[in-house]
Amino acid sequence: MAYSKKVIDKFEKTLREPEKNSVGRWDPSEEDVGTGMVGAPACGDVMRLQIKCESKGDSHIIKDVKFKTYGCGSAIASSSEIVDMLIGKTLEEARDIKNVDIVKALDLPPIKIHCSVLAEDSIRQAIKDYETKV
Amino acid sequence: MIKLPIYLDHASTTPVDPRVVTKMQECLSLEGNFGNPASRSHQFGWKAEKAVEEARENVASLLNCDHREIVWTSGATEADNLAIKGAARFYRKKGNHIITSKIEHKAVLDSCRQLEREGFEVTYLDPKRSGIISPESVLNAITEETILVSIMHVNNEIGVINDIEAIGEVTRKKEVLFHVDAAQSTGKVLIDLSKLKVDLMSFSAHKTYGPKGIGALFVRRKPRVRLEAQIHGGGHERGIRSGTLPTHQIVGMGEAFRLAKKQMNSDNSRIRALRDRFWQGLQGMEEIYLNGDLERRAPGFLNVSFNFVEGESLIMALKDIAVSSGSACTSASLEPSYVLRALGLKDELAHSSIRFALGRFTTEEEVDYTVNLVRESIVQLRELSPLWDMFKDGVDMDKVEWVSH
Numbered sequence: 001m002a003y004s005k006k007v008i009d010k011f012e013k014t015l016r017e018p019e020k021n022s023v024g025r026w027d028p029s030e031e032d033v034g035t036g037m038v039g040a041p042a043c044g045d046v047m048r049l050q051i052k053c054e055s056k057g058d059s060h061i062i063k064d065v066k067f068k069t070y071g072c073g074s075a076i077a078s079s080s081e082i083v084d085m086l087i088g089k090t091l092e093e094a095r096d097i098k099n100v101d102i103v104k105a106l107d108l109p110p111i112k113i114h115c116s117v118l119a120e121d122s123i124r125q126a127i128k129d130y131e132t133k134v
Numbered sequence: 135m136i137k138l139p140i141y142l143d144h145a146s147t148t149p150v151d152p153r154v155v156t157k158m159q160e161c162l163s164l165e166g167n168f169g170n171p172a173s174r175s176h177q178f179g180w181k182a183e184k185a186v187e188e189a190r191e192n193v194a195s196l197l198n199c200d201h202r203e204i205v206w207t208s209g210a211t212e213a214d215n216l217a218i219k220g221a222a223r224f225y226r227k228k229g230n231h232i233i234t235s236k237i238e239h240k241a242v243l244d245s246c247r248q249l250e251r252e253g254f255e256v257t258y259l260d261p262k263r264s265g266i267i268s269p270e271s272v273l274n275a276i277t278e279e280t281i282l283v284s285i286m287h288v289n290n291e292i293g294v295i296n297d298i299e300a301i302g303e304v305t306r307k308k309e310v311l312f313h314v315d316a317a318q319s320t321g322k323v324l325i326d327l328s329k330l331k332v333d334l335m336s337f338s339a340h341k342t343y344g345p346k347g348i349g350a351l352f353v354r355r356k357p358r359v360r361l362e363a364q365i366h367g368g369g370h371e372r373g374i375r376s377g378t379l380p381t382h383q384i385v386g387m388g389e390a391f392r393l394a395k396k397q398m399n400s401d402n403s404r405i406r407a408l409r410d411r412f413w414q415g416l417q418g419m420e421e422i423y424l425n426g427d428l429e430r431r432a433p434g435f436l437n438v439s440f441n442f443v444e445g446e447s448l449i450m451a452l453k454d455i456a457v458s459s460g461s462a463c464t465s466a467s468l469e470p471s472y473v474l475r476a477l478g479l480k481d482e483l484a485h486s487s488i489r490f491a492l493g494r495f496t497t498e499e500e501v502d503y504t505v506n507l508v509r510e511s512i513v514q515l516r517e518l519s520p521l522w523d524m525f526k527d528g529v530d531m532d533k534v535e536w537v538s539h
Contacts, residue, residue: 014518015514018518039536040536041521042482044444044470047520068520070522071444072450073447
């Protein structure tokens with residue numbers, strides 16, 4: 001399969017410098033952490049996305065993000081891509097991120113759209129988990 | 135310095151041996167042997183016919199059969215189609231049941247599917263966990279209606295060798311035709327058609343350092359096997375397969391098979407040693423699994439599942455190495471390898487599989503380079519894998535409720 005240069009660059013950067021690219025995990029029981037895990041090993045992709053938030057007045061802002069992904073190159077690139085999209089956003093703004101934003105940012109081919117859907121789902125799950133804590 | 139990229143996908147296709155290229159080039163231009171082998175009226179035709187018949191002898195010689203039992207086709211796919219559809223349609227008055235296995239090449243499976251649409255019944259046998267189709271399972275599946283059994287010699291994904299000698303004993307005793315897809319086995323596994331009770335056998339040139347676009351079907355003369363032609367035209371190949379014979383392709387296949395016979399022993403021992411060196415190099419890694427039987431295996435094949443790492447991402451990480459994967463993400467179907475699933479592998483291990491296929495021109499340096507890169511990439515990708523974390527934390531992943539999408 002021919003990949004876009006963006007997918008390849010993102011994938012290779014993430015592989016080479018995982019820490020710089022927010023690969024990792026926090027203890028999911030921490031108060032300010034929301035965790036979303038979507039996908040299944042049998043389907044060939046599992047994404048775990050964690051957001052660390054702080055409250056500012058009425059809203060909550062995503063301070064930091066960590067993720068780990070089992071999946072194809074596009075799935076890994078997609079999860080790495082959403083990190084940049086999430087940091088500094090309020091939860092409301094984060095909820096507005098749609099899979100098409102990821103498709104555009106990485107020039108994903110049609111057969112890889114499901115990777116972006118998975119990424120969108122992981123954001124929603126992580127926000128939902130965080131909101132049960134506040 | 136090692137030359138990149140490294141080609142480790144010889145089960146997919148092989149480069150044409152330079153000696154074969156030279157022979158083929160002699161059969162193209164005005165100065166060369168360009169004539170139509172079917173032209174009876176002049177020496178251009180006679181010369182071309184001579185070259186075609188020499189090639190036929192070379193192919194027959196590798197297989198130890200009569201040259202008159204070799205029918206040229208465009209490749210193993212066409213040979214499979216001709217054997218299966220040709221035999222089934224010719225013998226349909228004798229019965230309507232065909233037996234094959236779940237791990238055959240698509241050329242066999244899809245030919246059988248077509249026959250199902252025409253009213254035939256097909257039994258698809260399960261392989262053992264090792265990838266081998268047992269002769270007993272063939273015997274047990276044979277009914278009064280069975281006319282044809284089609285089982286491959288060497289599997290194209292895992293390299294496992296079926297016991298076609300034993301299966302042939304079963305089919306001959308039961309008076310059922312036996313077709314074998316041998317696209318992957320020429321030059322790797324000894325084929326002696328004077329002993330094997332095989333009635334039809336498909337071959338390809340391009341898996342054995344010959345050109346693409348040419349193959350052959352062995353059609354046994356004693357006992358005689360009849361086929362209904364699938365391509366009609368000028369009556370070439372005794373009417374079994376019409377179409378002008380491509381002299382250069384045929385000469386290429388003949389030379390490739392001649393070299394295969396000459397070099398088989400030395401090629402095999404060298405490639406087997408490299409394959410063992412490769413597998414040794416991966417030892418000590420956690421959670422890696424070899425797919426298919428290690429002993430009954432053509433040299434050069436290593437199909438390995440690296441648990442908790444998805445195959446396509448590993449292929450991307452190994453960007454200067456040409457390999458293939460059973461992962462769904464590398465196919466258009468979004469399903470992982472049907473061959474690995476038929477062995478009973480869990481879907482996640484099928485997704486995590488890579489096929490390394492070594493060949494005649496593979497070097498020790500290439501193997502060592504690849505082993506190091508695989509080891510490094512697996513560490514990196516597992517660092518990225520939530521499943522690896524869970525495995526290390528002792529989580530039982532069969533009990534996790536996954537949110538699939």
